[in-house]
Every structure is written in C-alpha cells, then in structure tokens.
Amino acid sequence: MTRLANKTAVITGGSTGIGFETAKQFIAQGARVIITGQNETRLNAAADALGENAIPVKADVRSLADLDHLAAQVEATFGKLDILFANAGIGYFATIEQVDEAFYDNQFDINVKGVFLTKKFGSVRVASALPKPRPSRTAFSDYLCTLLVPQ
Template structure:
C-alpha cells in the first residue's frame, strides 16, 4: 500500500521510539520524511537507517530559536508539507511535592509551547487538506503517580486538536490526537527514575494496563499512519486512545 506516495511528512522527535517507527511506516508507504531531533548524532544515525527518503534536521522543540528556523530548514528540501506529526515530548516523572519550577517549565516548554509554535511556524508550508497528528498520552484519562505535570501537558494537546481543527476547517486541515498508554520507548529511561527503582516502576505501570503489557512503537505508528492517511478523512478534532484498555476498561 502506498498511501503517502508524493507526500511530504515531518515528524518531531523522529530519531527514536514512536517517531522513528512512524517514519519507517511513512517511508514504506511512499512518503518523503523529515525528522527532527535535538542531537545531531542521533538524528544522523536515524536517517542512515531510514534511507534515502529521509532528511534529518537538528532542532530542539524546547527552544523557540530553533522552532523559528524550522520552516526555513524544511524549505531547503521541500516546498510544502502534507503531514505534520507532533511527537517530541518529555516526561520527568516527579511527585508534585518535589516538582521544581524548572522541571515544570521544561515539560510545558517542550510538550505544549514547542508543539504549539511548531504548528504555527509550519502552517504556511502545509497544503490545504493536509493533516496534523498530535502525540498525547493516556495519562489524560488514567492517573499515573508522579505524572501530574506531564498529564497536564498532554491534556493541553488533546484540547489543541479540537480547537485547531475548528480553526483550520476553512483549509480542510484535520488535527487529531493519539493518546498512547505505556510504550517501550526511550522516554522511560529519561524520566529521572533511579535505576534501582526503574524495574518496580515499570512493573507498576504494566499492572495498570488491563492487557498487562507495554505497547510497542510500531503499534502506535500504525495509528499515526491511519490518522495521517485519507482513510481517516471523517475523523476531525478527535482522539484515539491506544492504552491497552486504559481509560475504557
């Protein structure tokens, strides 16, 4: 199936995890893909694996200076975008009693502010009838201890999918959100969980999932691919929860 033949997609945080798996799917179905990431070596390694239909852009979603230059960087390779997958995000996993202002700001700067202004800056490149997919989280629907700030940032993305869909109706740009449950991605190694506590924490998360396992990046990528394709043309401003039963069972 070549659902993205002659289409151009940009994935923020596309060098690993869900973003990388989605880039693989898009390319397999005919897309030209641009991925962003903060570290040049990680971006370059990902592009080497993705092949000739991928371009890597070193850009930090948490820095407005980088976001303001992103459209120009895209134009060096393509004159338009058909798909934008806002995937870059961070979770620090800190109880409310220990959250610092810096930790709060980091998560909101990347997960909300960065997402919002990335969309703003890239909208002029997006064709009428294009698609925006936001990577939110099932923590919006199920309380995970130590994730109060992260969950709040992801709830903002779900709301953004609705409001932007209404605002962009005249351009027929659809905006939808995916809310994954626990997924085996590098995010869980970056949450600040001490090594001696990590196994117990991951076990606790697994027990909160009705199907008793973590999802895979490829499972979430398949949903992102669906939402980015014309097959989801009647899905507008909505959210798909992919949490192994979290939020529904």
C-alpha cells in the same frame, strides 16, 4: 504501497520511539520525511537507519529560531509540506516535593508550548503551499497516554 507517494512529512521527535516508527511507516508508503530531534548523534543514526528518504534536522520545538530553520530546510529541500506529525515530547516523573519551577517549565515548554509552536509552524507552511488557504490537519502524539490509560 505508495499511499504517500510524493508527500513531504515532518516528524518532530522522529529519532526514537513513536516518531521513528512513524517515519518508517511513512517512508514505506512513499513519503519523503524530515525527522527532528535535539540529540544530533541519535538523529543522524535514525536517518541512516531510515535510508535516503529521511533527512535529519536538529531542532528544538521550544525555539522559534529552530522552527524557522526547519521551515527553511523544508522549503529548500522539498518546496512544500504535506504532513506534520507533532510528536516531540518528554516525560520525567517526580514527586510533587521534587518538582521545582525549572522542572515544570521544561516539561511544559516541550509538551505544550512545543506542540503549539509546531502546529503554528505547520499550519503556515501547509497553507502557503496551497492555491488558496484552507485549514490544515495535524496529528498529535503523546506517548504518555499509554501509561495513563488502563489496559
């Protein structure tokens, strides 16, 4: 199938788990995909496994500089962004007594600030590719939801 033919997608946290599987599905549907992650070895291995329609870009969703670099890569490689999947997230668990400020800040920065900055990055990029600005659609994923919802 080619429902996503000639579409460009960015998937944050695309080197493992839900992000990696989503990249496989998008590519199978004809999309060109940029996957992001912080671990360069895992990121490159994922891109190799996904094939020629996957491009790895090392990026930390907490960093505006990294998102600017990602935007430059999208524009230089594809010229446009059609789909943004804000998937990057972490889940470290501890008792309340074990949680310190750094532990909390790290999770909040990736799971909340990172999604916000990614959405902001995507909204600007999608709108700039259109003849006149319109609202963008962005998908969000949180793999922890499966742990919290009764089966």
